[in-house]
Amino acid sequence: MSVRVDRLPSGLTVATHEMPHLESAALGVWVGAGSRSELPNEHGLAHLLEHMAFKGTTTRSAVAIAEEIEAVGGEVNAATSVETTSYYARVLKDDVPLGLDILADILQNSVFDATELEREQHVITQEIGAAHDAPDDRVYDLFIEQAFPDQPLGRAILGTEETVRSASKDSLRGYLDRHYRGPGMVISAAGAVDHDELVRLASEKFERLATSSGPAPVPGRYRGGEGRELRELQEAQILIGFPGRSYHSDDYHTAQVLAATLGGGMSSRLFQEVREKRGLCYSIYAFHWAFSDTGLFGVHAATGEEDIAELMPVILGELERAASDITEAEIARSRAQMRAGLLMTLESPAGRAGQLARQIMLFGRPIGFDELVEKVDSVTAESVRRLAGKLISEGRPTLAGIGPVKSLIDSDRVASRFGAPVLA
Amino acid sequence: MSVRVDRLPSGLTVATHEMPHLESAALGVWVGAGSRSELPNEHGLAHLLEHMAFKGTTTRSAVAIAEEIEAVGGEVNAATSVETTSYYARVLKDDVPLGLDILADILQNSVFDATELEREQHVITQEIGAAHDAPDDRVYDLFIEQAFPDQPLGRAILGTEETVRSASKDSLRGYLDRHYRGPGMVISAAGAVDHDELVRLASEKFERLATSSGPAPVPGRYRGGEGRELRELQEAQILIGFPGRSYHSDDYHTAQVLAATLGGGMSSRLFQEVREKRGLCYSIYAFHWAFSDTGLFGVHAATGEEDIAELMPVILGELERAASDITEAEIARSRAQMRAGLLMTLESPAGRAGQLARQIMLFGRPIGFDELVEKVDSVTAESVRRLAGKLISEGRPTLAGIGPVKSLIDSDRVASRFGAPVLA
Numbered sequence: 001m002s003v004r005v006d007r008l009p010s011g012l013t014v015a016t017h018e019m020p021h022l023e024s025a026a027l028g029v030w031v032g033a034g035s036r037s038e039l040p041n042e043h044g045l046a047h048l049l050e051h052m053a054f055k056g057t058t059t060r061s062a063v064a065i066a067e068e069i070e071a072v073g074g075e076v077n078a079a080t081s082v083e084t085t086s087y088y089a090r091v092l093k094d095d096v097p098l099g100l101d102i103l104a105d106i107l108q109n110s111v112f113d114a115t116e117l118e119r120e121q122h123v124i125t126q127e128i129g130a131a132h133d134a135p136d137d138r139v140y141d142l143f144i145e146q147a148f149p150d151q152p153l154g155r156a157i158l159g160t161e162e163t164v165r166s167a168s169k170d171s172l173r174g175y176l177d178r179h180y181r182g183p184g185m186v187i188s189a190a191g192a193v194d195h196d197e198l199v200r201l202a203s204e205k206f207e208r209l210a211t212s213s214g215p216a217p218v219p220g221r222y223r224g225g226e227g228r229e230l231r232e233l234q235e236a237q238i239l240i241g242f243p244g245r246s247y248h249s250d251d252y253h254t255a256q257v258l259a260a261t262l263g264g265g266m267s268s269r270l271f272q273e274v275r276e277k278r279g280l281c282y283s284i285y286a287f288h289w290a291f292s293d294t295g296l297f298g299v300h301a302a303t304g305e306e307d308i309a310e311l312m313p314v315i316l317g318e319l320e321r322a323a324s325d326i327t328e329a330e331i332a333r334s335r336a337q338m339r340a341g342l343l344m345t346l347e348s349p350a351g352r353a354g355q356l357a358r359q360i361m362l363f364g365r366p367i368g369f370d371e372l373v374e375k376v377d378s379v380t381a382e383s384v385r386r387l388a389g390k391l392i393s394e395g396r397p398t399l400a401g402i403g404p405v406k407s408l409i410d411s412d413r414v415a416s417r418f419g420a421p422v423l424a
Numbered sequence: 425m426s427v428r429v430d431r432l433p434s435g436l437t438v439a440t441h442e443m444p445h446l447e448s449a450a451l452g453v454w455v456g457a458g459s460r461s462e463l464p465n466e467h468g469l470a471h472l473l474e475h476m477a478f479k480g481t482t483t484r485s486a487v488a489i490a491e492e493i494e495a496v497g498g499e500v501n502a503a504t505s506v507e508t509t510s511y512y513a514r515v516l517k518d519d520v521p522l523g524l525d526i527l528a529d530i531l532q533n534s535v536f537d538a539t540e541l542e543r544e545q546h547v548i549t550q551e552i553g554a555a556h557d558a559p560d561d562r563v564y565d566l567f568i569e570q571a572f573p574d575q576p577l578g579r580a581i582l583g584t585e586e587t588v589r590s591a592s593k594d595s596l597r598g599y600l601d602r603h604y605r606g607p608g609m610v611i612s613a614a615g616a617v618d619h620d621e622l623v624r625l626a627s628e629k630f631e632r633l634a635t636s637s638g639p640a641p642v643p644g645r646y647r648g649g650e651g652r653e654l655r656e657l658q659e660a661q662i663l664i665g666f667p668g669r670s671y672h673s674d675d676y677h678t679a680q681v682l683a684a685t686l687g688g689g690m691s692s693r694l695f696q697e698v699r700e701k702r703g704l705c706y707s708i709y710a711f712h713w714a715f716s717d718t719g720l721f722g723v724h725a726a727t728g729e730e731d732i733a734e735l736m737p738v739i740l741g742e743l744e745r746a747a748s749d750i751t752e753a754e755i756a757r758s759r760a761q762m763r764a765g766l767l768m769t770l771e772s773p774a775g776r777a778g779q780l781a782r783q784i785m786l787f788g789r790p791i792g793f794d795e796l797v798e799k800v801d802s803v804t805a806e807s808v809r810r811l812a813g814k815l816i817s818e819g820r821p822t823l824a825g826i827g828p829v830k831s832l833i834d835s836d837r838v839a840s841r842f843g844a845p846v847l848a
Contacts, residue, residue, distance in 0.1 A: 021445045024768050054690070062700055066690035071757050073764025075689060092764055119703030127706035129658030130726050133559050133827070234553030265499060266478070266490035276486050279543030282551035302554050333495050340497025340516055344448050348772070403557070 003356070003366050004195040010182030010209040014202045015356045015366060017190040019349065025096050026349035027189035027198075028088030029103050030357035033179035034081045036153040036217045036291075043152070044159015045175050047080040048124060048167050053087065054078070055116040057109035060102075062116065069102055076102060080157055083217075083291055084361065090350065093192035097201055100187070104205035107180060112169040125161045135402045136283075136302065139237040142227040143400035147241055147296050153220040182209040188357035191349030220294035224396030226411035233403035235302045240315065240414065241398035242391045244288050244295025247362050252290055254387045255297060257379045259288040260334035262322050262388075263299060267333060269318050269326075270299065280311045292362065297391050298398075305404035312409045316417060323389035328381045338376050342369060392418045427780070427790050428619040434606030434633040438623050439780045439790060441614040443773065449520050450773035451613035451622075452512030453527050454781035457603035458505045460577040460641045460715075467576070468583015469599050471504040472548060472591050477511065478502070479540040481533035484526075486540065493526055500526060504581055507641075507715055508785065514774065517616035521625055524611070528629035531604060536593040549585045559826045560707075560726065562653070563661040567824035570649040571665055571720050577644040606633040612781035615773035644718035648820030650835035657827035659726045664739065664838065665822035666815045668712050668719025671786050676714055678811045679721060681803045683712040684758035686746050686812075687723060691757060693742050693750075694723065704735045716786065721815050722822075729828035736833045740841060747813035752805045762800050766793060816842045 002018045035046045054076075055062045069076050074091035076099070087107060089099035131137045141156040148154030158164075187202050222243045245255045263270035263286025274284045281303045289296045299319070303311050345351040346369060359367045397414040415422045426442045459470045478500075479486045493500050498515035500523070511531060513523035555561045565580040572578030582588075611626050646667045669679045687694035687710025698708045707726045713719060723743070727735050769775040770793060783791045821838040836846045 019445075021443075022771055024764070024771060063691065063696055066696070066700075067757065070689045070691040070761055073760035073762075075761075090768070092767065119700075122703040123699060123706050126659060126704075126727055126731075129728060130560070130706060133657045133659055135557050136554070233557045235550060235557055265494045267487065267494040272487055272490070275547060276543075279546040280550075282547050282554060303550055304553060307550075333491065336497035337494055337499075338497075340448070343516065344514070347446050347448060 005360070005366060006199045008182065008203055008206070010206065010211045012182040012202065012206055012209055013186045013360050014199045015186060015188045015360055016193050016195040016198055017352050017356060018193055018195060019191050022191045022349065024090065024092050024349065025189055025191035025193045026088065026090050026353045027096060027099055027187070027193065028086050028353055028357065029107060030186045030188060030361060031085045031180055032083065032184040032361045033214065034083045034085050035155060035157040036082050036220070037179055038152045038175070040152070042171060042175060043155055043163035044124070045167055045171060046085055047157050047159065048120070048164055049172050049175055050078045050080045050085050051120050051124060052112055052117065052172060053106040053110050055120060056111050056113055057105045058111060059109065060105060065102060065106065069099065072098060074099060082153060082157065084358070086354070086357070088353070096189070096193055096198065100198070100201050101205060108206070108208060112172050114169065117169060121165050121167070124158065124164050128158045128161055128164070131158060135231065135233055135235070135237045138229070139239055139400050139402045142229065142402065143239040143241060143298065143398060144296070146225040146227045146400055147222060147398040148220055149223050149225060151218065151220060153217070153291070177210070179214040181214050182211050183213040185209065186357045186360045188353045188360070190352035190356065220291055222294055222296070222395055224398045224411065226399040228399070228401040228405045228408060230406060231403050235304060236308055236401055236403040236405045236408065238301045238303070238405065238408065239298055239398070239400040241296055241298035243395040244297040244391070245290060246293050246295050247290045248292070249295070251387050253375045254379050254383045255288045255290070255295065256338065257331060257334045257376065258322065258384045258388055259286045259297065260337060261326055261330050261384060262286040262318065264334060265337060269322065270315065273318055274301065274311065274314055278310070278314065280307050280314070308405070308407055316414065319388070319392050320418070323385055323392065326381050326385050326388070331379065331381045331384060335376050335379065339373055342372055393420045396421055429784070429790060430623045432606065432627055432630070434630065434635045436606040436626065436630055436633055437610045437784050438626050439610060439612045439784055440617050440619040440622055441776050441780060442617055442619060443615050446615045446773065448514065448516050448773065449613055449615035449617045450512065450514050450777045451520060451523055451611070451617065452510050452777055452781065453531060454610045454612060454785060455509045455604055456507065456608040456785045457638065458507045458509050459579060459581040460506050460644070461603055462576045462599065464576070466595060466599060467579055467587035468548070469591055469595060470509055471581050471583065472544070472588055473596050473599055474502045474504045474509050475544050475548060476536055476541065476596055477530040477534050479544060480535050480537055481529045482535060483533065484529060489526060489530065493523065496522060498523060506577060506581065508782070510778070510781070512777070520613070520617055520622065524622070524625050525629060532630070532632060536596050538593065541593060545589050545591070548582065548588050552582045552585055552588070555582060559655065559657055559659070559661045563663055563824050563826045566651040566653065566826065567663040567665060567722065567822060568720070570651045570824055571646060571822040572644055573647050573649060575642065575644060577641070577715070601634070603638040605638050606635050607637045609633065610781045610784045612777045612784070614776035614780065644715055646718055646720070646819055648822045648835065650823040652823070652825040652829045652832060654830060655827050659728060660732055660825055660827040660829045660832065662725045662727070662829065662832065663722055663824040665720055665722035667819040668721040668815070669714060670717050670719050671714045672716070673719070675811055677799045678803050678807045679712045679714070679719065680762065681755060681758045681800065682746065682808045682812055683710045683721065684761060685750055685754050685808060686710040686742065688758060689761060693746065694739065697742055698725065698735065698738055702734070702738065704731050704738070732829070732831055740838065743812070743816050744842070747809055747816065750805050750808050750812070755803065755805045755808055759800050759803065763797055766796055817844045820845055
């Protein structure tokens with residue numbers, strides 16, 4: 001596998017996966033800080049900063065950034081998540097240097113013009129409004145807020161209209177100086193790229209990065225709880241959650257396999273029991289979100305008001321059953337799906353660049369396909385059952401519901417069923 | 425380019441793009457019939473049939489279908505659109521025969537069991553409810569309904585709860601027999617596939633397809649009109665539309681370039697004027713949907729109630745300006761974006777398999793990259809301006825809005841501004 005990694009004097013890592021048969025490349029800069037790296041009074045700042053990166057530098061106006069990359073058929077975009085912020089470009093082979101030049105410029109030379117800032121605050125207000133209007137978005141905000149209350153980790157990434165409007169050039173600059181530093185950043189590229197050339201360009205264009213690390217975020221503390229928002233909707237959007245595992249936990253891969261077996265594909269238990277046997281939901285799945293120090297395990301379902309009473313006991317029953325009778329055959333299927341998913345990621349420039357960057361941010365090195373498969377393959381049905389039993393009983397459950405959710409079971413009743421504490 | 429095409433005696437076409445460097449493949453069966461092929465009393469039937477294909481065959485139960493493909497790490501899925509229905513699998517190299525076997529089975533041997541049908545009707549009711557609850561989904565249903573009223577082409581693909589519940593095994597069988605026929609179907613695969621092997625397997629597994637063509641859909645007739653749904657939302661979801669061009673029109677590529685220039689990427693006119701200069705929207709873009717005999721050109725925007733009054737004149741102004749002053753430099757940028765997009769599609773197994781299938785269904789042959797680029801490159805600023813002027817004035821505009829849209833301009837006022845007819 002043609003993966004190469006170099007670390008520059010600033011601490012910035014450059015990682016590439018050359019795919020010589022391709023004509024295009026995906027490249028990006030990943031910053032190991034996101035919404036949870038905000039201070040309590042900075043809610044929404046990580047995301048606002050990501051937006052403001054496209055609003056002009058000392059040498060390029062906002063329109064020049066857009067025109068320059070699109071004139072060669074490329075595109076740049078960015079995303080803010082809980083623990084990372086990424087800026088990426090999708091370009092043809094010859095335009096990798098231009099892509100990197102623009103990314104370097106917007107990350108180091110943004111001017112945060114006051115008029116641009118005010119306009120962008122208004123744009124984000126619209127983004128917040130649309131997320132609020134989308135029940136299947138909004139329910140996730142309620143959910144993480146209940147799981148990790150009073151912590152940046154549990155706040156909606158977009159912030160609120162009020163907090164976004166209170167940001168200033170100084171607060172943007174403060175967050176940037178604190179977190180956009182060499183040791184916490186990775187340039188990752190896959191596809192038609194030349195590693196040595198990219199390292200040379202990166203050394204040149206990112207020479208001014210601070211060389212010491214930024215502060216680590218406050219440790220996440222799972223608490224659990226419940227939030228519901230009555231709305232006149234045809235479907236109730238429901239999330240039920242439990243403590244999960246961090247990326248560094250010995251149980252991380254077990255938790256991933258559990259989520260896949262319980263509610264990953266069409267052959268998973270929840271899909272079969274809830275949708276195929278009972279027709280109760282169109283959307284039903286389980287997921288496991290890992291963070292660097294904690295995790296969150298959950299199940300999502302959407303159903304009509306009249307079906308909630310039948311649905312919830314079935315979901316709770318499946319969670320319980322997972323702890324007692326998940327079989328080796330089911331686990332083998334989940335492992336096969338994860339293995340195939342890993343292989344397909346290796347073949348996608350954008351997927352691969354992101355995967356490499358995350359591995360380096362979390363583990364300091366790329367994790368090879370064989371090593372990952374070995375970890376997934378070492379997960380047994382017994383370890384999955386054991387973990388399922390632990391997760392549902394070790395903390396107060398989290399419940400979030402939007403729509404006709406008046407009759408939705410409450411968090412304490414779920415807790416008492418699973419023998420879990422009612423207060424964290 | 426290693427593209428190969430064979431037509432079997434039944435009329436079924438098999439097309440492949442071998443990518444020898446890959447370990448995975450995407451393959452699918454595309455049927456040249458979708459929601460617009462439904463009879464007036466069959467609303468939602470194309471989509472229901474697509475769901476029922478996964479609910480059991482003469483030799484496989486629903487759970488067996490899911491378990492068999494997922495046991496090898498593959499996945500199968502399907503999608504229904506206005507003019508096509510596709511069933512596809514994503515698998516590792518050695519599992520292409522299994523993927524094709526399952527697709528052949530669910531398309532030819534589904535049993536449409538009565539209990540399964542009843543349950544799936546309930547599942548789709550939930551799907552309809554969720555789409556109704558999502559304002560940015562729902563507004564598109566309103567939109568196409570106004571553009572093509574009283575025609576299957578203008579109906580929501582999902583159908584309504586009532587029409588879906590009225591479907592029967594006989595009506596499913598009727599639609600299937602009418603449209604799932606050799607001449608209207610394409611097997612397309614890209615990635616780690618062997619063309620000759622796939623042709624051999626397809627001959628064997630699809631030998632019972634009817635060999636004559638199914639009926640063509642009723643010609644689409646653009647009418648225009650307006651639909652608004654007042655809801656208490658933070659954002660108004662707005663679509664404004666005009667007649668577009670069919671895939672076979674000489675103006676098809678011009679319409680695509682117009683949409684990209686007016687509201688494609690970040691450098692497009694609408695993005696720059698509406699979002700970057702005025703901060704009025706988070707989401708703003710233009711699109712052109714082509715069908716086999718007609719088309720629809722549109723602009724989407726989402727904004728708060730207080731911004732509608734400023735937003736709409738700006739959008740209408742940009743539509744008008746497009747007809748008078750789009751420049752060669754802008755067109756060159758759109759062409760570059762489309763060219764790069766085509767190249768990247770060539771590198772993605774799933775994207776490429778779908779593209780090949782659509783080309784064969786529409787034009788009877790794969791269209792090479794050079795031929796496509798030549799067509800895109802022949803589009804001039806003059807032709808884009810001329811087409812923009814025609815589109816906005818040749819038919820009654822279509823307006824759709826959901827949310828706080830009481831003050832939204834009406835369709836007739838847009839018509840009179842552009843000198844368009846107020847009644848189709």
